[in-house]
Amino acid sequence: MDDDRPDVLLTGLLFYDLVLTGLGKPPTPGEEIWTAGMGCGPGGIANLAVAASRLGLRTSLATVFGDDFYGAYCQEVLAGQEGVDLSLSQVADGWHTPVTVALADGDDRALVTHGQEPPYSQDTLMGDPPEARTALVHLEAEPRAWLSKAAANGTHIYADVGWDPTQEWSKDLLDQLALCHAFLPNEGEAMAYTRTDSAFAALGTLSELVPVAVVTRGGDGAIAVDQVTGEYADVPALPVDVLDATGAGDVFGASFVAASLGGWPLEERLRFAVLAAGLSVRHHGGALAAPGWYGVDRWWRSLTDPGLRKAYGFLADRLPADVGPPVRHAPVTPPRPH
Secondary structure, eight states: OOOOSOSEEEEOOEEEEEEEEOOSSOOOTTOOOOOSEEEEEEEEHHHHHHHHHTTTOOEEEEOEEESSHHHHHHHIIIIIITOOBOTTOEEETTOOOOEEEEEEEBTEEEEEEEOOOOSSOHHHHHSSOOOOSEEEEEEOSSOOHHHHHHHHTTOEEEEEEOOOTTSOOOGGGGGGGGGOSEEOOBHHHHHHHHTOSSHHHHHHHHTTTSSEEEEEOGGGOEEEEETTTTEEEEEOOOOOOOSBOTTHHHHHHHHHHHHHHTTOOHHHHHHHHHHHHHHHTTSOSSGGGOOHHHHHHHHHHHOOOHHHHHHTTTHHHHSOSOOOSOOOOOOSSOOOOO
8 A cells, every 4th residue: 555644744943044154263243254155045944854855755844934035935945946745834924934144164153043933833833733654853841732643643753852041951851752753862962861971871861761762973973772673873974074064963864764764774774864964064054955865876976985885885775766866055145036
């Protein structure tokens, strides 16, 4: 029987991102700095949506667009260019699409955002969520009602979490892992929420709370435990020149889901996610940095390092016969309105 459910269900806040790279140093008050690079495009929840869709996953996004140029542009990119299903999304009259200016320099970046809370909540957009194979969600202190509904109808929840500006790192948030199939925090978040002093200790604690626990470690790669299969994996990061790390965590999550839906062994899932995230930081951030199958295929075909050829040899059997057209990266300026 054909499974016509969405592969990935997403909801969250969308931004129009303007990313400036190559600053050399942060600006000081009254100073003007000319940058070496610039890119623009959808950001926020769009990062996950594009990364998933470019890997061939049927992706359904529930978000809010403003009735302005930025909202119309992001809709066209997501639906028209990237094939994301926006039937659960809304356009809000008189509401401004949030805009973020990112000043990116290597692994670090500063963000300035203009925007207001959207007029529709996640629970309003989702209602009774459609059945989906997976949902990628960002856990927050206040649980979302749609999450338990999605878990109850068989959707596998893959969750991450953000930095806690209150520095309280409430352990109550981890109660939501009872709804989740997988949890993918970075090592700082993982250690803070589990009250541990190493990524490995944090992974051990999290593996008792959720079937699949992953801890990302930046330049040190990623570690994971799959209690369903009994697997453990520890993979290194790839040596890459970082242009802009914005959205790399989202690419990692979407890629891990794609490999999981393919039934890959844990080490392959983790290596693939590390690879996709590593490829994404070589381009201007936001949604359009995601490499998709095309970018992964190009990397594999050009690879000469014997160690990496061996470590990633599984790609020879995993890459689809049709990797699709070249992906479109962030334009340096938005198109002129018609």
